[in-house]
Amino acid sequence: MTQTETIRAAAGYLAQFVEAQALHQRVPGVQVAIRSGDELVLDLAVGVADAVTGTPLRTDHLFRIASHSKTFAGTSVMQLVEAGKIRLDDPIGQYVPELVEGGSPIAAATIRELLGHQSGVIRDGVHADFWQLEYPFPDRATLIADIVADGRIYARNEHFHYSNVGYSLLGLAIEAVSGQTFDEYTRTHIVEPLGLTRTGAEYDPARADEYAAGHTALLFGTNERDVIEHVDTRVMAAATGFYSTASELTEYGAAHWFGDTRLLSDDSKRLMQRLESVVSAYGEEVGRYGVGMEVRKVGDRPMIGHSGGYPGHITRTYIDPKDKLVVSVLTNAVDGPADQIATALVKLIDAALAPRPGHTPAAHPDGLPPLESYTGRFANLWGLLDLTVLGGRVVALRPSLADPLGAFEELEVVGPDTLRIHPQTGFGGSGELVRLERAADGSIASVRFGGMTSWPVEEFLRRRPSMLHVATSKVSV
Structure with a gap:
C-alpha cells in the first residue's frame, strides 16, 4: 500500500490513541489533523473548547498557534527575496531606522541572522509579563525603545538565542518592504493563495465565538482550570500572533513540500529548511533550527515545522517535505501535550508503514478470523x-x-x-x-x-x- 493508503487504514486507531492521550493528560481539548499527499487523512477534535461552559471542541474551532507565526514570517521574507525586494544579508536597521537612530548594535543584525535566531537580540524583552496578561503586548514604539535600552544579549552569531523580539523586527521589515501591514501581506500572499478561511495573523474579535478558549495549567495536580482571555499581540504578531485550525495548518504545511510552488520555489524551501543551528544547553542537544523553521528528526524521519506557546494554547506541526506528510496537533491549555501527541502520531504512522526492526511479518494463517x-x-x-x-x-x-x-x-x-x-x-x-x-x-x-x-x-x-x-x-x- 502507499503511504496515504496505510495511514488511512490506521486513522481509526490513531483517533483512539489521541482520545486516550487527551483523557490521560487531562487536557481540555485536542484538535488533530494528518495530511498525506493530496488527502486529509484525519481531522479530529477531542474534548471541550471551554472547560467552564463544557462546549464540545470542533474541528473548525480556531486556536492561537503562536510561534507557528515565525514560519509565516520566514515564508514572507523568502517571497520578498524572490521578488528582489529584500536581501537576506541586509541589516535590519535598513528597514527599522529607529534602531540606527538609537545607536542599537542590533541595527547591524541581518535578516538571515534574525530568521535563524543568531542576531543576539533579547528573547522577549526585560519586561515580558505581557505573556501573562499583566499588561498589553508592546506596540512598535515600546518594542524599539526596549531594544535600544536593553536589547543586545550576545554578539551576532555568538550563540543561537531564540527571540520573539527578533521576529517582531522581521514583521516590521516585511511591512516596510511590502507597503502592507503584516496581516495584509500574509493574507494576500499566503492565506488567500492557499484558500485558507480560518487562518489569520492576529486575533480577530469579530470571530470571538469561533475560538477555542485557552486554559491555565493543572498546577501542582489541581483539578481546576481557568479560562485565559485572547489578546492582540500587536507588534509581535510576526512572532506569535497567528490563529488557525489543525486542518488548515496541514494545508499550509503541504505548501512547504518540495514540488509545491504555491508559495515558494524549491530553492527557497531548501534554504529555509537547511540546518543553521544545533542548539545545546548544558552540553546536551535540545533542538535544531533552520531559517524560520525548526529542523528535527522523529525516529528516522527528517521533519521541519514549529511549535507554539501562547497563554492557554500549546501547538505543534511536523512537516515531511519529501515524503509529503503533515501532522498538526493543537491543544487549549498551558500544559497541553501537543508536541508529545504529534511526535507519537508520527511514530505510529512509521510503525504502520514498516515493521519494527528485526520483525518479519508472517502471512495470516488460512481459516483463521480476520x-x-x-x-x-x-x-x-x-x-x-x-x-x-x-x-x-x-x-x-x-x-x-x-x-x-x-x-x-x-x-x-x-x-x-x-x-x-x-x-x-x-x-x-x-x-x-x-x-x-x-x-x-x-x-x-x-x-x-x-x-x-x-x-x-x-x-x-x-x-x-x-x-x-x-x-x-x-x-x-
Whole structure:
C-alpha cells in the first residue's frame, strides 16, 4: 500500500490513541489533523473548547498557534527575496531606522541572522509579563525603545538565542518592504493563495465565538482550570500572533513540500529548511533550527515545522517535505501535550508503514478470523492495553504512554484465540503466547498478556474493587 493508503487504514486507531492521550493528560481539548499527499487523512477534535461552559471542541474551532507565526514570517521574507525586494544579508536597521537612530548594535543584525535566531537580540524583552496578561503586548514604539535600552544579549552569531523580539523586527521589515501591514501581506500572499478561511495573523474579535478558549495549567495536580482571555499581540504578531485550525495548518504545511510552488520555489524551501543551528544547553542537544523553521528528526524521519506557546494554547506541526506528510496537533491549555501527541502520531504512522526492526511479518494463517477480530482496548490494574492493526499487522501498545513505542510489541497470529509476541531479548514477555477468551458473540472477553489478564475497560472497572485486596481462591489453569 502507499503511504496515504496505510495511514488511512490506521486513522481509526490513531483517533483512539489521541482520545486516550487527551483523557490521560487531562487536557481540555485536542484538535488533530494528518495530511498525506493530496488527502486529509484525519481531522479530529477531542474534548471541550471551554472547560467552564463544557462546549464540545470542533474541528473548525480556531486556536492561537503562536510561534507557528515565525514560519509565516520566514515564508514572507523568502517571497520578498524572490521578488528582489529584500536581501537576506541586509541589516535590519535598513528597514527599522529607529534602531540606527538609537545607536542599537542590533541595527547591524541581518535578516538571515534574525530568521535563524543568531542576531543576539533579547528573547522577549526585560519586561515580558505581557505573556501573562499583566499588561498589553508592546506596540512598535515600546518594542524599539526596549531594544535600544536593553536589547543586545550576545554578539551576532555568538550563540543561537531564540527571540520573539527578533521576529517582531522581521514583521516590521516585511511591512516596510511590502507597503502592507503584516496581516495584509500574509493574507494576500499566503492565506488567500492557499484558500485558507480560518487562518489569520492576529486575533480577530469579530470571530470571538469561533475560538477555542485557552486554559491555565493543572498546577501542582489541581483539578481546576481557568479560562485565559485572547489578546492582540500587536507588534509581535510576526512572532506569535497567528490563529488557525489543525486542518488548515496541514494545508499550509503541504505548501512547504518540495514540488509545491504555491508559495515558494524549491530553492527557497531548501534554504529555509537547511540546518543553521544545533542548539545545546548544558552540553546536551535540545533542538535544531533552520531559517524560520525548526529542523528535527522523529525516529528516522527528517521533519521541519514549529511549535507554539501562547497563554492557554500549546501547538505543534511536523512537516515531511519529501515524503509529503503533515501532522498538526493543537491543544487549549498551558500544559497541553501537543508536541508529545504529534511526535507519537508520527511514530505510529512509521510503525504502520514498516515493521519494527528485526520483525518479519508472517502471512495470516488460512481459516483463521480476520485480523480485526484480534483487536480492542483492554485494561487491568496496571493500565490500558491496546491490540490493534497497523500496516496489516497485529500489534500491542500502551496508549497512555508518552512514547507509544515504549511498550510496543509486534504480534503473530498463531491460532483463533492465540497470538505470539515477537521473540527477542528483552525485559517483557517476548516470545510468549497471548491468549484470548472470547464471548459467545466472538468478541474478546479477556486477554492474558504476559501472564496477566486484561478485560474490556467497562468490565475491568466492574472488577477493580475486587483487586484491592488479596484473593484467597486458587488461580484456575
